[in-house]
Amino acid sequence: MGKKVKVIGIGPGTYEMMTMQAAEALKDSTVIAGYNVYVDLVKDHFPGKRFLTTPMRKEEERCRLALEEAAKGEEVAFICSGDAGVYGMAGLLYEMAKDFEGVEIEVIPGITAAVSGAAVLGAPLIHDFAVISLSDLMTPWETILKRVRCAAEGDFGIVLYNPSSHKRHDYLQKACDVLLEVLSPDTVTGTVCNIGREGEEMHIYTLAELRDTPVDMFTTVFIGKSTTRVVNGKMVTPRGYAIERKED
Amino acid sequence: MGKKVKVIGIGPGTYEMMTMQAAEALKDSTVIAGYNVYVDLVKDHFPGKRFLTTPMRKEEERCRLALEEAAKGEEVAFICSGDAGVYGMAGLLYEMAKDFEGVEIEVIPGITAAVSGAAVLGAPLIHDFAVISLSDLMTPWETILKRVRCAAEGDFGIVLYNPSSHKRHDYLQKACDVLLEVLSPDTVTGTVCNIGREGEEMHIYTLAELRDTPVDMFTTVFIGKSTTRVVNGKMVTPRGYAIERKED
Numbered sequence: 001m002g003k004k005v006k007v008i009g010i011g012p013g014t015y016e017m018m019t020m021q022a023a024e025a026l027k028d029s030t031v032i033a034g035y036n037v038y039v040d041l042v043k044d045h046f047p048g049k050r051f052l053t054t055p056m057r058k059e060e061e062r063c064r065l066a067l068e069e070a071a072k073g074e075e076v077a078f079i080c081s082g083d084a085g086v087y088g089m090a091g092l093l094y095e096m097a098k099d100f101e102g103v104e105i106e107v108i109p110g111i112t113a114a115v116s117g118a119a120v121l122g123a124p125l126i127h128d129f130a131v132i133s134l135s136d137l138m139t140p141w142e143t144i145l146k147r148v149r150c151a152a153e154g155d156f157g158i159v160l161y162n163p164s165s166h167k168r169h170d171y172l173q174k175a176c177d178v179l180l181e182v183l184s185p186d187t188v189t190g191t192v193c194n195i196g197r198e199g200e201e202m203h204i205y206t207l208a209e210l211r212d213t214p215v216d217m218f219t220t221v222f223i224g225k226s227t228t229r230v231v232n233g234k235m236v237t238p239r240g241y242a243i244e245r246k247e248d
Numbered sequence: 249m250g251k252k253v254k255v256i257g258i259g260p261g262t263y264e265m266m267t268m269q270a271a272e273a274l275k276d277s278t279v280i281a282g283y284n285v286y287v288d289l290v291k292d293h294f295p296g297k298r299f300l301t302t303p304m305r306k307e308e309e310r311c312r313l314a315l316e317e318a319a320k321g322e323e324v325a326f327i328c329s330g331d332a333g334v335y336g337m338a339g340l341l342y343e344m345a346k347d348f349e350g351v352e353i354e355v356i357p358g359i360t361a362a363v364s365g366a367a368v369l370g371a372p373l374i375h376d377f378a379v380i381s382l383s384d385l386m387t388p389w390e391t392i393l394k395r396v397r398c399a400a401e402g403d404f405g406i407v408l409y410n411p412s413s414h415k416r417h418d419y420l421q422k423a424c425d426v427l428l429e430v431l432s433p434d435t436v437t438g439t440v441c442n443i444g445r446e447g448e449e450m451h452i453y454t455l456a457e458l459r460d461t462p463v464d465m466f467t468t469v470f471i472g473k474s475t476t477r478v479v480n481g482k483m484v485t486p487r488g489y490a491i492e493r494k495e496d
């Protein structure tokens with residue numbers, strides 16, 4: 001057995017939404033590392049482990065601690081919310097592992113918010129879609145808006161992560177303004193907050209309504225395609241079968 | 249308990265890559281419906297169930313059978329590979345459920361190939377990405393190529409589903425030609441076939457090499473962003489931390 005950090009996507013938060021492979025890897029570990037909020041979500045299911053947590057914004061420190069423990073021979077499970085490869089720490093761990101000879105990285109996938117949030121709203125994605133984070137901490141805001149525009153021009157289903165924060169309370173509004181230059185104001189949109197956790201809530205809006213709706217940082221936003229409809233209170237994008245049959 | 253069809257994403261195929269929530273829903277069901285290939289993947293883990301399968305291209309029939317069973321009071325689990333809301337049957341079931349009064353749809357999310365394939369390749373997505381199917385069975389080919397172009401112009405990580413079939417052996421090549429109009433021929437790309445199943449294989453290519461590489465229908469293709477690199481044989485997109493620190 002070589003030295004290894006297993007980077008594990010735990011999904012939206014509840015234990016049951018983790019894969020069996022992820023739960024097994026956590027059980028097999030001796031050390032569980034991660035952002036303290038995520039570690040708290042799973043802690044009770046894995047007694048007897050050593051927990052290694054750092055607060056938000058301490059990502060490099062967190063990765064380094066995990067790699068050091070693996071280098072010492074510990075079985076390290078590094079947890080991320082959602083999937084470790086979608087706005088998660090898998091990339092940074094691969095890069096930093098270059099300085100820790102003999103330590104390998106293994107990614108164990110998890111359910112990202114695009115997929116878990118879609119399940120709550122109905123079936124908003126179904127076909128081609130784009131995932132964009134509105135956080136400009138590490139991406140220039142112009143790049144973000146360009147991506148929003150490209151996704152709208154391609155008639156992708158669009159999922160917006162990090163639509164708000166303390167400092168960025170009007171970013172969703174600005175993104176909607178770009179979307180409204182391309183898409184109909186009646187485009188079906190939806191929001192889900194606290195996916196898979198206590199207080200889970202979904203709402204469906206037109207794009208014009210969404211523009212003037214405040215959302216918090218625990219919300220994921222879905223912009224429908226031109227074909228997306230509201231069906232029995234759910235946001236549904238047809239794959240085309242029903243339409244096709246009618247045209248036969 | 250109302251009448252319900254639970255639409256369940258089983259992930260890439262192995263039992264362990266299913267969420268515990270999905271396995272629980274399958275255990276609680278009386279009838280398991282789905283495409284015969286996917287049902288065969290999970291069958292042995294759920295003895296004593298009634299299995300209701302139809303072959304490929306019989307999606308509407310499959311959904312109707314499942315809805316009819318639920319209307320009769322059966323606990324129906326309808327399985328899709330990957331996630332039921334990403335190129336899956338969740339949308340069609342919502343639409344068809346309108347004709348089955350009192351039958352509800354619940355989507356239980358699963359690991360889609362964008363996420364499971366990324367975990368095999370390393371960390372190719374990490375940041376904003378777009379998912380596009382190259383199947384033109386239900387989408388005009390021009391629309392597909394337009395989306396490929398929009399995704400390239402937005403510098404998204406790109407995941408291509410259904411890159412090939414018996415009739416569409418040159419579609420990936422055509423998509424690469426569009427990508428090459430926008431992206432560098434040295435762009436890092438990767439392929440994964442048989443994700444999470446026997447015969448799983450990953451390869452990394454430049455975009456120019458990928459253009460001339462034949463792939464089969466069990467392959468998922470990943471196109472990197474401008475920042476994507478090969479790190480220790482893995483395809484890795486940096487999130488920006490390492491770069492940022494160097495500029496401090």
